[in-house]
Structures are given as C-alpha cells and as structure tokens.
Amino acid sequence: MESPLAIDVQGLTKRFGDRTVVNDISLQVRTGEIYGFLGPNGSGKTTFIRMLCGLLRADAGSGTCLGFDVITASEEIKRQAGYMTQRFSFYEDLSIRENLDFVARIYGVLDRRHAVDQSLERLGLTQRSRQLAGQLSGGWKQRLALAACLIHRPRLLLLDEPTAGVDPQARRDFWEQIHQLAADGLTVLITTHYMDEAERCHRLGYIAYGRLLARGTVTEVIASAGLTTWSVAGPRLPALAVQLRVTPGVQHAVAFGNTLHVSSDDAPALAAAIQPWRTPEYQWSEVKTSLEDVFIHLMSRAPDNFATP
Amino acid sequence: MSTPRFSQSLQRFWALVVKEFTQMRRDRLTFAMMIGVPLMQLMLFGFAINSDPKHLPTAVVLADHGPQVRTLLKAIENSGYFTFVGEVRDGREATDLLNRGGAQFVLHIPEDFSRRLQRGESPSVLLEADATDPAATGNALGALRTLMVTALGADARGPLAGLAPAAPVIDLRVHPAFNPEAVTQYNIVPGLMGVVLTMTMVMITSLAITRERERGTMENLLSMPTRPIEVMLGKIVPYILVGYVQVTLILLAARLVFHVPIVGNIFLLFALTSIFIAANLSVGITFSTIAANQLQAVQMSFFFFLPSLLLSGFMFPFRGMPPWAQVLGEVFPLTHFLRIVRGIMLKGNTVHEAFPHAWPIAVFTVLVLAVGAKRYRQTLD
Ligand SMILES: Nc1ncnc2c1ncn2[C@@H]1O[C@H](COP(=O)(O)OP(=O)(O)O)[C@@H](O)[C@H]1O
Numbered sequence: 001m002e003s004p005l006a007i008d009v010q011g012l013t014k015r016f017g018d019r020t021v022v023n024d025i026s027l028q029v030r031t032g033e034i035y036g037f038l039g040p041n042g043s044g045k046t047t048f049i050r051m052l053c054g055l056l057r058a059d060a061g062s063g064t065c066l067g068f069d070v071i072t073a074s075e076e077i078k079r080q081a082g083y084m085t086q087r088f089s090f091y092e093d094l095s096i097r098e099n100l101d102f103v104a105r106i107y108g109v110l111d112r113r114h115a116v117d118q119s120l121e122r123l124g125l126t127q128r129s130r131q132l133a134g135q136l137s138g139g140w141k142q143r144l145a146l147a148a149c150l151i152h153r154p155r156l157l158l159l160d161e162p163t164a165g166v167d168p169q170a171r172r173d174f175w176e177q178i179h180q181l182a183a184d185g186l187t188v189l190i191t192t193h194y195m196d197e198a199e200r201c202h203r204l205g206y207i208a209y210g211r212l213l214a215r216g217t218v219t220e221v222i223a224s225a226g227l228t229t230w231s232v233a234g235p236r237l238p239a240l241a242v243q244l245r246v247t248p249g250v251q252h253a254v255a256f257g258n259t260l261h262v263s264s265d266d267a268p269a270l271a272a273a274i275q276p277w278r279t280p281e282y283q284w285s286e287v288k289t290s291l292e293d294v295f296i297h298l299m300s301r302a303p304d305n306f307a308t309p
Numbered sequence: 310m311s312t313p314r315f316s317q318s319l320q321r322f323w324a325l326v327v328k329e330f331t332q333m334r335r336d337r338l339t340f341a342m343m344i345g346v347p348l349m350q351l352m353l354f355g356f357a358i359n360s361d362p363k364h365l366p367t368a369v370v371l372a373d374h375g376p377q378v379r380t381l382l383k384a385i386e387n388s389g390y391f392t393f394v395g396e397v398r399d400g401r402e403a404t405d406l407l408n409r410g411g412a413q414f415v416l417h418i419p420e421d422f423s424r425r426l427q428r429g430e431s432p433s434v435l436l437e438a439d440a441t442d443p444a445a446t447g448n449a450l451g452a453l454r455t456l457m458v459t460a461l462g463a464d465a466r467g468p469l470a471g472l473a474p475a476a477p478v479i480d481l482r483v484h485p486a487f488n489p490e491a492v493t494q495y496n497i498v499p500g501l502m503g504v505v506l507t508m509t510m511v512m513i514t515s516l517a518i519t520r521e522r523e524r525g526t527m528e529n530l531l532s533m534p535t536r537p538i539e540v541m542l543g544k545i546v547p548y549i550l551v552g553y554v555q556v557t558l559i560l561l562a563a564r565l566v567f568h569v570p571i572v573g574n575i576f577l578l579f580a581l582t583s584i585f586i587a588a589n590l591s592v593g594i595t596f597s598t599i600a601a602n603q604l605q606a607v608q609m610s611f612f613f614f615l616p617s618l619l620l621s622g623f624m625f626p627f628r629g630m631p632p633w634a635q636v637l638g639e640v641f642p643l644t645h646f647l648r649i650v651r652g653i654m655l656k657g658n659t660v661h662e663a664f665p666h667a668w669p670i671a672v673f674t675v676l677v678l679a680v681g682a683k684r685y686r687q688t689l690d
C-alpha cells in the first residue's frame with residue numbers, strides 16, 4: 001500500500017559548528033502534492049532538502065521519505081527520488097545526450113536508449129542533443145536538469161529554486177509541467193522566492209532562520225497570521241512609510257507599487273494608529289492580506305538566532 | 310550481496326567509467342598531458358641516452374707544430390667526434406674557454422711531443438674535457454683512446470716500427486672537469502617509466518574528485534544512488550588503462566628507438582606495474598579527498614612528485630645519498646619500482662628477486678587508500 005504521506009519527518013535539525021541552520025523542522029507532504037518551501041536566503045531550505053535525500057546527516061530528528069527511513073535508508077530514497085540542485089550540477093563538458101545517458105545508466109533505466117530519446121523529444125532538444133551542456137542558456141540548463149531528474153521516473157521530486165533566473169514564459173511552461181506530473185501522482189517539494197509560484201503550490205511552508213514558521217494552504221497561511229492590512233495611496237508615500245513604521249500599533253509599512261501596505265495583527269490598535277493620517281490627502285482602504293504581507297510579518301518577528309553571538 | 314544488487318553496482322560503475330572516458334577525451338589538455346608527457350620526457354631524456362654526439366667543439370694548445378702533430382690532429386678530426394674550433398695560447402685561456410662553454414674539449418700537445426716520439430718514448434697529451442654531462446663526452450673519449458694507439462701507425466719510423474701494437478704509443482691523460490662520475494645510460498629509460506607514471510597518475514586522479522567538488526557536480530553524484538567504491542573505482546579504472554598505454558609507449562620506445570635491452574620477462578614487468586599504478590592512483594584519490602580545490606590538488610601532487618623524483622634514485626644514485634635521505638626514499642613507491650624495472654629489464658630478475666621490492670609498494674597503497682577511504686565523505690558535511 002502506498003503511504004498517503006510522501007514525506008513525514010519530525011524534528012529534523014542540522015548544525016554547522018555552533019550554528020543551528022535547520023532547527024527542529026517537522027513536515028508532512030502528501031503523495032501527489034506540490035509543496036512549496038519558502039523563506040529568505042540562508043534560511044536553511046537547501047540544507048533541509050539535502051537532509052531529506054541523504055546528502056547531509058541530520059543531527060537530530062527522524063522520519064520517512066517515500067516510506068524509507070531518512071536516517072538509515074538514504075540509498076533507497078536516492079533511488080526513488082529526483083533531486084534538482086540549486087546550482088546546475090550536471091556535466092558541462094558532456095553533451096545533452098551524454099548527460100541524460102549517464103543518469104539513465106546510473107539508475108539502471110530499462111531500455112535506456114528509448115528513455116533518453118523520449119526525454120530529448122519532450123525537451124525539444126533532439127536537434128541539439130550533441131551540444132555540450134555548458135553551452136546552454138540558463139533556461140535550457142534548467143530544462144535539461146529537470147529532464148535528467150525525471151528520467152528514472154522518480155516518485156518524489158525535490159526542486160531547489162528551479163526557476164531562479166528563468167524568464168516568465170519558461171517559468172510558466174515549467175509550472176505547467178509540474179502540475180501535469182503531480183496529477184500523475186508525483187510528489188513535488190519545491191523551494192522558491194516568487195510569490196506567484198507560491199500560490200501555485202497546493203500547500204506551503206515558510207521557513208526563516210531554520211525554523212518552520214507557518215504552513216498550510218495559501219488561505220490557511222494568510223488566515224493563521226491574523227493580519228489586518230490597510231492600503232494607502234497619496235503623495236510622499238516613502239516619507240509616510242518612515243513615519244508609520246515608528247508609530248506604535250503599526251507593525252509593517254511596505255511599499256506595493258503606488259500604494260503602501262500597512263499591517264498589524266492587532267486590528268483595533270492599527271486602526272487607531274493610522275487615524276492621524278486619515279486626511280483627504282490620503283485614500284485609505286482595508287485590503288485582503290497578501291501572502292507577501294504575511295511573509296514580511298513572519299520574517300520580522302522571527303528570532304534571529306544568527307545575529308546574537 | 311545479492312546478484313541483482315551486484316549487477317546494479319556494476320552498471321553504475323560502468324556508467325562512471327563511460328562518463329570519465331568521455332570527459333577525458335574532451336579534456337584536450339589532460340589528454341595531451343597523458344600522452345604528451347611520456348613522449349616529451351622520452352624525447353628529452355632519450356636524447357641524452359642515444360647521444361653519441363659528434364663534432365664536439367675542440368680547441369688545441371699547440372706547443373709543438375711538428376708533422377706528427379698534424380697527423381695526429383687529422384686523425385682525431387677524422388674520427389668524427391671532434392671538430393677543431395681553434396688554437397688557444399695557454400692553459401689559462403683553455404680553462405676560460407671551457408668555463409664559457411666555447412669548447413667541450415681542449416687538447417694540449419706538449420713541446421716535446423715530436424722529440425719524444427722520435428726518441429721512441431711515449432709522449433703524453435692532455436685532454437681537458439667539460440664532463441658536466443658524462444654521457445655526452447663518453448663516446449668521444451673512447452674513440453680518442455683508440456686513436457692514440459693507431460693514429461701514428463703510418464708515421465712511425467725507426468725505433469717506433471718495432472713496438473708492439475698493443476702498447477699505447479701516446480699517453481693520453483684525460484682531465485675531466487666538473488663531473489668526475491659517469492651515469493649508466495640504460496638506467497634512464499626504464500626509470501622514466503616510473504617517473505612518468507608517478508607524475509601523471511597522481512596529478513590526474515588528484516584532480517578527478519576535486520574537480521567534481523569544485524564544479525558542483527559532486528552534489529548531483531552524491532544525490533544519485535552511487536556508492537563511494539563505485540565512484541572511486543570508476544575514476545581509477547580508466548586511468549589504469551591510461552597508465553598501461555604510457556607504459557607500453559615507453560617500453561616500445563625503449564626497445565625500438567633506444568635499443569635498451571629487455572632481459573627479463575616483460576609480462577612480469579606488466580603485472581608488477583599494476584601495483585605501482587595502483588599506488589599512485591591511490592595517492593591521487595587520497596589527495597583529492599583532502600584538497601579543497603584543484604590548485605591545492607596540483608600542489609599536493611608536486612609535493613609528492615618532487616621528493617619521489619629526487620630521493621628514488623632516478624636523479625642521483627641511491628647509494629650516494631646520505632643515510633637519512635635513503636630512509637626517506639624507501640617510503641616512495643618510485644624507489645622500489647625503479648629497482649623492479651631495472652631489475653627485470655636490465656638484469657633479468659624473476660618474481661623471486663622482484664618480490665622484495667613489490668610488497669613495500671603494496672603496503673604503501675593499502676595505507677594510503679585507508680586514509681583516503683576514511684576521508685571520503687559520502688555526504689556534503
Ligand atoms: N556545508 C556548510 N557548512 C557551513 N555552513 C553551511 C553549509 N551549508 C550551508 N551553510 C549555512 O547554512 C545556512 C543555510 O543555508 P541554506 O540551507 O543553503 O539556505 P537557503 O537554501 O535557504 O538559502 C546558510 O547560512 C549557510 O551559510
């Protein structure tokens with residue numbers, strides 16, 4: 001029987017020296033789900049993924065990945081998962097075909113030639129299969145890496161910032177494909193910095209300073225923050241933002257295009273705080289809190305365990 | 310280990326071998342180094358061996374201009390080894406010329422040369438030689454010694470005619486400057502085999518894993534179900550082949566170009582070479598688990614290569630080294646391999662005689678590999 005949970009880990013912790021980079025993270029990802037992993041740079045996303053597929057040893061914690069123990073059965077996990085690294089890590093001095101062929105050999109893919117041909121065709125790279133991978137542009141490298149990760153038909157895909165530096169059209173195609181794969185039963189754990197991509201995930205986790213601060217669907221994450229957000233338009237917004245930030249009762253004042261988002265988890269206090277600026281000069285309206293507001297909120301309240309000595 | 314598991318492991322190993330070969334083929338510089346280094350070294354060192362250099366510049370200090378002297382000089386020049394580049398006035402000028410490298414030899418003919426010859430006494434001539442490179446002057450000297458017996462045969466009159474031909478007519482005094490010892494020439498080509506293998510094998514494998522780390526491909530490799538032993542062997546095996554190509558190249562050249570005798574069993578040599586190749590590859594692999602980047606790997610390789618070269622007996626006669634250097638030299642595989650190669654090729658050694666030199670290499674390999682395996686990290690920690 002297929003376990004309903006593709007990833008089920010408790011208390012995963014990783015320290016480098018005396019810095020706790022991943023701190024007591026528990027995470028459950030259902031089979032066939034696209035799980036988004038968000039967080040600022042250096043928050044421990046890559047480290048967490050590396051622990052899942054046995055590239056790093058966890059200092060504490062336990063759990064399973066595809067039903068295999070993450071601590072003791074990493075070889076089985078590696079066999080059935082595909083990991084796309086943050087940095088392109090295929091061989092730049094091998095051609096596209098040779099790279100795919102190498103990966104297929106390593107995994108012992110049956111009917112390798114056919115699998116590689118098919119993969120090339122899906123990529124639209126049949127014509128350029130002899131080109132060296134190092135000569136590809138960023139977008140094409142990303143496609144090649146994804147194709148290589150999929151060639152052994154993994155049950156779990158771990159994608160580490162796969163769309164960083166990729167143009168919008170390629171990103172859209174990419175997500176199209178991810179959703180298709182998920183519909184076929186593949187589980188995907190993906191890290192990203194893009195809010196629009198976060199909203200394409202079935203569920204999210206937000207990590208900062210190694211701690212998982214929020215999780216759930218987009219709606220759940222927004223609701224759990226309990227934020228009230230006001231949008232204000234008018235003249236000299238940057239100056240207004242500076243003033244608002246030091247006003248008690250206002251937790252954040254962040255520019256959003258031509259408006260300023262002002263938010264707090266204490267609605268009455270916020271309403272009182274902005275009262276002095278509710279002049280005809282400014283147009284105020286209460287808006288739905290966005291995911292970005294929530295992340296900014298979470299980020300600012302997270303204890304910075306690296307800053308203190 | 311069940312059979313399907315083993316065959317999967319074999320499959321992964323093979324994937325790595327194929328990949329490594331493809332990369333090797335594409336990496337022109339490394340490829341050139343692997344084939345080019347032995348060829349280049351053979352040319353450079355081989356030249357000294359094959360060297361039977363002729364027309365060596367020779368100056369003369371003539372205190373006697375008699376007809377016999379002219380006959381002698383003619384005969385000397387006819388031998389082909391000497392070309393007279395001029396006459397110098399005295400010994401000081403001669404030494405000067407040698408120091409400047411203006412001549413390889415200076416021949417001194419004393420003023421009583423003709424007189425003593427006519428009196429039936431053995432006149433003496435002095436040959437000053439720049440023997441910095443004994444190999445370069447050896448044959449010329451040999452030729453000159455013969456000449457001294459025969460050159461004046463036609464000119465010998467009177468009392469001389471009765472002399473036994475075996476007795477040296479002219480007393481040749483050779484004064485070799487700079488390097489009084491000679492090197493055995495055949496030593497070099499067999500030794501070169503060990504030197505080339507040490508240099509290329511260590512450096513290439515030390516780069517192999519370091520490069521994966523530096524380029525970030527190691528993360529990918531580790532995320533796939535590959536085991537350390539598969540990766541290490543996948544990197545070692547292609548280079549064993551390369552090593553054998555180098556060995557074959559050098560042996561062919563030794564035999565066909567430089568006519569070095571191969572007295573012993575060539576298959577024994579090939580078999581024992583594998584231990585030596587393995588020793589160097591394990592040094593390289595171990596370096597690559599320690600080095601943080603490729604530059605460090607190259608530096609480590611040189612750090613290993615130089616003492617190997619200097620203390621093994623390739624550059625300087627092993628027995629001539631101070632005791633502490635000999636003890637240190639015994640550590641290096643090259644030291645023992647040189648004894649094996651020279652033993653088999655030149656002395657016709659058998660397994661029996663070669664074994665005492667083979668096991669130290671094997672012990673070295675095991676120790677180094679143990680360090681390497683301890684250092685090889687299967688994770689990125
Ligand atoms: N091998 C390592 N040794 C020491 N520190 C590391 C190592 N890998 C990552 N870190 C540190 O751990 C923190 C988290 O890194 P990472 O997991 O890459 O974050 P993210 O992927 O979220 O940007 C960073 O501060 C990084 O410098």
Ligand SMILES: [Mg+2]
Pocket residue numbers: 045046047086160
């Ligand atoms: Mg990262």
